[in-house]
Amino acid sequence: MGNLKVLAMFLLLLVSIAKAHPGAVFDVHKYGAKDDGKSDISKALCSAFKEACACPTPSKVLIPKGTFMLAQVSLEGPYKAAVTIVVRGTLKALTDPKKMKVDGSWVTFQRIDQLTLSGGGTFHSQGPKAWDTCGLKTYCKQLPIVSCNNLTFQRFTISAPEHSINTDGIHIGRSNEINITDSNITTGDDCVSIGDGSQQITITKVTCGPGHGISVGSLGKYKNEEPIIGVTVRNCTFFNTMNGVRIKTWPNSFRGSILDMHFEDIIMNNVSSPVIIDQVYCPHNKCNAKLPSLVRISNVSFKNIRGTSSNPVAMKLACSRGIPCQGVEIADIDIGYTGKEACAAVSECNTDCDFNCKI
Numbered sequence: 001m002g003n004l005k006v007l008a009m010f011l012l013l014l015v016s017i018a019k020a021h022p023g024a025v026f027d028v029h030k031y032g033a034k035d036d037g038k039s040d041i042s043k044a045l046c047s048a049f050k051e052a053c054a055c056p057t058p059s060k061v062l063i064p065k066g067t068f069m070l071a072q073v074s075l076e077g078p079y080k081a082a083v084t085i086v087v088r089g090t091l092k093a094l095t096d097p098k099k100m101k102v103d104g105s106w107v108t109f110q111r112i113d114q115l116t117l118s119g120g121g122t123f124h125s126q127g128p129k130a131w132d133t134c135g136l137k138t139y140c141k142q143l144p145i146v147s148c149n150n151l152t153f154q155r156f157t158i159s160a161p162e163h164s165i166n167t168d169g170i171h172i173g174r175s176n177e178i179n180i181t182d183s184n185i186t187t188g189d190d191c192v193s194i195g196d197g198s199q200q201i202t203i204t205k206v207t208c209g210p211g212h213g214i215s216v217g218s219l220g221k222y223k224n225e226e227p228i229i230g231v232t233v234r235n236c237t238f239f240n241t242m243n244g245v246r247i248k249t250w251p252n253s254f255r256g257s258i259l260d261m262h263f264e265d266i267i268m269n270n271v272s273s274p275v276i277i278d279q280v281y282c283p284h285n286k287c288n289a290k291l292p293s294l295v296r297i298s299n300v301s302f303k304n305i306r307g308t309s310s311n312p313v314a315m316k317l318a319c320s321r322g323i324p325c326q327g328v329e330i331a332d333i334d335i336g337y338t339g340k341e342a343c344a345a346v347s348e349c350n351t352d353c354d355f356n357c358k359i
């Protein structure tokens with residue numbers, strides 16, 4: 001049973017990802033939706049979805065071309081046979097915060113097994129309004145939760161401006177077997193962030209940037225976090241991002257573990273910190289960095305990573321002094337420095353790592 005909550009704080013472009021199912025089509029127009037750019041279609045969408053759920057054979061909910069306003073909705077299963085939601089038009093979020101619940105969600109899918117979302121349409125969250133409200137700190141206490149199994153994002157575009165605060169492209173947590181492929185992410189925070197309880201995450205053919213890169217963690221700040229196991233990032237390209245591929249854990253932390261992380265065939269273009277393990281991650285300097293992180297990092301590989309760094313330190317491996325990283329493998333790193341000084345990129349690593357750093 002998948003439990004998927006999607007919040008689009010940004011613009012999502014979805015392109016068809018699956019073969020069409022035969023069977024009934026529930027067009028939101030038939031349920032009173034108007035694409036006049038004013039009327040909220042949430043009731044129409046829920047009615048269409050409800051009928052699709054009751055349908056004994058695979059069916060589709062169709063949002064045709066046009067621009068539709070959509071308030072917060074929760075589309076909940078179970079349903080009798082697979083449902084495909086085909087978004088051809090643009091769905092725009094309402095911008096009046098009074099009409100929104102404070103849980104930070106916009107479109108939520110829950111208790112659904114076998115969902116396909118396709119059609120090449122757009123989820124337009126009217127992000128700047130949310131960033132303004134977030135700026136006021138009244139509104140964004142709860143981040144969206146994504147918890148699901150066996151989910152693929154394919155030919156997906158996520159775009160938010162570089163200056164938008166806290167706009168992770170895709171955040172994954174407590175989820176198994178998530179694939180992200182053939183997708184472009186530009187945003188103000190992590191392109192993909194992988195939190196506790198994530199397992200078997202595969203990211204291929206993704207371009208990231210601007211943004212903060214692809215991050216595993218941070219772990220260690222909270223008690224009882226589940227391990228992160230099995231992350232592969234392959235054949236990806238970064239443009240002008242703050243970080244490239246990164247694993248981060250807090251110092252003075254709770255126990256935790258990060259296992260089986262593989263980063264390979266990656267191109268960095270003018271990335272500030274292309275390769276990092278940071279076990280003294282402490283963004284606002286409000287922690288005791290003298291006490292080591294107790295998150296164990298093991299079986300990590302960085303292979304065939306090429307390109308340029310905008311910072312002379314291309315690779316930084318700061319493992320925990322308490323629990324040294326184990327099984328870190330580094331091969332074929334070729335990263336040049338784009339800065340003015342005529343110096344090649346260097347690497348920094350603390351002595352606890354059981355490998356030799358060499359670029």
Ligand SMILES: *[C@@H]1O[C@H](CO)[C@@H](O)[C@H](O)[C@H]1NC(C)=O
Pocket residue numbers: 150
């Ligand atoms: C994942 O989903 C695919 C496509 O729906 C299905 O064929 C496969 O069996 C699923 N795998 C698991 C482990 O559920």
Ligand SMILES: *[C@@H]1O[C@H](CO)[C@@H](O)[C@H](O)[C@H]1NC(C)=O
Pocket residue numbers: 150151152177178179202
């Ligand atoms: C995700 O990718 C892995 C590795 O390529 C593959 O084995 C798995 O079936 C894929 N899962 C889905 C849901 O597409």
Ligand SMILES: *[C@@H]1O[C@H](CO)[C@@H](O)[C@H](O)[C@H]1NC(C)=O
Pocket residue numbers: 015155156157182183184207
């Ligand atoms: C991602 O960007 C590349 C290069 O601009 C483009 O060729 C590709 O079609 C884009 N992918 C998607 C899913 O939009």
Ligand SMILES: *[C@@H]1O[C@H](CO)[C@@H](O)[C@H](O)[C@H]1NC(C)=O
Pocket residue numbers: 235236237265266267
């Ligand atoms: C990704 O794979 C394709 C096909 O093998 C290759 O042409 C491309 O250069 C690769 N990109 C990176 C970043 O490795």
Ligand SMILES: *[C@@H]1O[C@H](CO)[C@@H](O)[C@H](O)[C@H]1NC(C)=O
Pocket residue numbers: 240270272310
């Ligand atoms: C490279 O990155 C630096 C720092 O992020 C930025 O100031 C500079 O404009 C970038 N250069 C190019 C050519 O994009």
Ligand SMILES: *[C@@H]1O[C@H](CO)[C@@H](O)[C@H](O)[C@H]1NC(C)=O
Pocket residue numbers: 259298299327
């Ligand atoms: C790490 O990888 C090695 C070699 O592939 C394997 O023998 C070992 O069991 C792995 N460690 C863990 C903790 O999985």
